[in-house]
Amino acid sequence: MEEAKKAAGEQAADLVRTGMRVGLGTGSTTAFALRAIGRRIRESSLHVMGVPTSFASERLARECGIPLTTLEEVEALDLALDGADEVSPELNLIKGRGGAHTREKVVAAQAKRFVVLTDPSKDVKRLGEKRVVPVEVLPMATGPVLRTLDDVCTEATLRMGKEKDGPVVTDQGFWIIDARFEGGIDNPHAIDRMLRDLPGVLDHGLFLDMATDIFVGHPDGSVEHRQRDD
Structure with missing residues (x-):
């Protein structure tokens, strides 16, 4: 391509x-x-x-x-x-x-x-069919955010570095949780609002x-x- x-x-x-x-x-x-x-x-x-x-x-x-x-x-x-x-x-x-x-x-x-x-x-056809939704999170809030995401998506995992030990660290010093929605997201705007309201979440990959x-x-x-x- x-x-x-x-x-x-x-x-x-x-x-x-x-x-x-x-x-x-x-x-x-x-x-x-x-x-x-x-x-x-x-x-x-x-x-x-x-x-x-x-x-x-x-x-x-x-x-x-x-x-x-x-x-x-x-x-x-x-x-x-x-x-x-x-x-x-x-x-x-x-x-x-x-x-x-x-x-x-x-x-x-x-x-x-x-x-x-x-x-x-x-x-x-629907967002989430092929890719995960990245959620940028304050490291100390990783556990609570992961538990919340487990209730709304198929799988939520902390993104790990490929050539380093430990999580991927963003330019802001935050970590990334990847949220997978098998088959796509039914209501992206609802997920957008939910993620914005989660304490410890800086932002996410839904545009x-x-x-x-x-x-x-x-x-x-x-x-x-x-x-x-x-």
């Missing part, structure tokens, strides 16, 4: 105009967009400011020569570009396989236009009613553009 990711990322980068403040997402698809923006800065005198969503996207942006700013320094973003793990027909998302979903959600919420870059493998555009790249290099009706 590398050609599909590249097609989506590069077409989304074409939305960037001089003077824009742009949210810079995290992940392999968004990386193509950041590299394309960097080329335009070098080759066509594009002037933009980027707000990264993770240490990884900050590092890549610097490598690409994209000037950076923060949400303390700008009132709003013109555009945010990011990937997704799942996309429903309503343009709702699951994000967070890379553990950056909390910062990604903050940045996306500040953007006038939130453009999501995907490939056809991310399409689902509901946020995406304005979806760019779906295909292996032949074509890109399908979906837009939210409202």
Whole structure:
């Protein structure tokens, strides 16, 4: 799917105009967009400011020569570009396989236009069909949150590091619980509200009613553009 990711990322980068403040997402698809923006800065005198969503996207942006700013320094973003793990027909998302979903959600919420870059493998009929919902949790609250999630999902597990001992630690110093919903989530908005109300939960990977555009790249290099009706 590398050609599909590249097609989506590069077409989304074409939305960037001089003077824009742009949210810079995290992940392999968004990386193509950041590299394309960097080329335009070098080759066509594009002037933009980027707000990264993770240490990884900050590092890549610097490598690409994209000037950076923060949400303390700008009132709003013109555009945010990011990937997704799942996309429903309503343009709702699951994000967070890379553990950056909390910062990604903050940045996306500040953007006038939130453009999501995907490939056809991310399409689902219902959120949760293929991917878990990551829940970012204060380490001392892990036990209570796990017990609560056990009552509402198929399985809830603490995400462990693959090349280190112990749990995955987010950029905020929190841990991640992965909640699996076998067959998909019946009512994502109800799960969203429940998770927001749990003490010790910082945020989660359900992005509901946020995406304005979806760019779906295909292996032949074509890109399908979906837009939210409202």
